[in-house]
Amino acid sequence: MPAEAPATLAKKAVSTVDLETLTGGRNIWVGLQAQDKESAIELLLDCLLDAGAVDMACRADLLDAIMTRERRLSTGLEQGIAIPHGTTCHVEREIAALGIFPGGVPFETVDDHDVRLVILLLTPAEHRDRHVSNLARIARQLLQPGVRNSLLAAQTREDALAAIRSFKP
Numbered sequence: 001m002p003a004e005a006p007a008t009l010a011k012k013a014v015s016t017v018d019l020e021t022l023t024g025g026r027n028i029w030v031g032l033q034a035q036d037k038e039s040a041i042e043l044l045l046d047c048l049l050d051a052g053a054v055d056m057a058c059r060a061d062l063l064d065a066i067m068t069r070e071r072r073l074s075t076g077l078e079q080g081i082a083i084p085h086g087t088t089c090h091v092e093r094e095i096a097a098l099g100i101f102p103g104g105v106p107f108e109t110v111d112d113h114d115v116r117l118v119i120l121l122l123t124p125a126e127h128r129d130r131h132v133s134n135l136a137r138i139a140r141q142l143l144q145p146g147v148r149n150s151l152l153a154a155q156t157r158e159d160a161l162a163a164i165r166s167f168k169p
Contacts, residue, residue, distance in 0.1 A: 017134055019141055022096035022121065027053055028157045035078070036168075037115075040067040041066055041084050044097040044120040051095075054122065058090035062122065076109030080152070081142045083135055085121035087128055094134055096121045100154055117142055117151055120149040120169050141167045 029047050034040035047061055048054045054062060065086035069075070076082040082105075097120045104114030119138055123131040141164070142148055150163030 001153055010059050015078065017094055019098065019138055020161065022094055022134065023098055026163055027051060027095070027097045030154050030160060032099045032101045033103055034101060034105045037082070037105060040099065040101060040118050041120060044099045044118060048095065052093065055089060060067045060094060060165060062088055062090055067141060068087055074108035077139060078109060078111040079143060079148060080116040082107045082109065082122060083119045083138055084113040085123070085135060087123045087125045087131055089125050091122045091124050093129065094121065094123045094127065100160065108166040117148065127154045
């Protein structure tokens with residue numbers, strides 16, 4: 001049997017997870033409000049804590065990991081999207097929270113516009129290899145105009161889930 005090429009092995013080692021799986025279909029909140037990026041990030045982290053998705057005792061460490069990353073380089077993209085993220089030993093699997101902020105949140109972005117879709121992504125430290133792949137997949141999904149516009153119009157979690165499911169890779 002021929003040996004597999006290194007590129008093939010690398011592809012097998014890094015598997016990405018879609019936004020529906022990362023949010024568990026339930027870590028999605030619509031109609032949120034925040035004054036700035038720090039409060040938006042804290043709000044989404046607190047939503048995850050309240051939902052029991054992460055341990056309350058780890059809040060300070062999780063927030064520090066996310067904000068340390070954010071200080072290095074803003075995670076604000078373009079077209080109203082931000083994906084603050086961090087790797088940490090305080091989660092056992094990749095987990096995300098999707099927040100829809102209809103009024104927008106000031107957030108250092110590539111296009112200097114407020115963000116309305118914020119996805120908070122937490123990844124176990126031992127899964128750093130998948131972290132970048134998951135970020136890229138989420139960005140591709142949200143930059144698709146149909147998905148993004150449907151999310152922005154979502155009035156309920158179910159509306160947002162339908163938008164996420166409409167993604168065509």
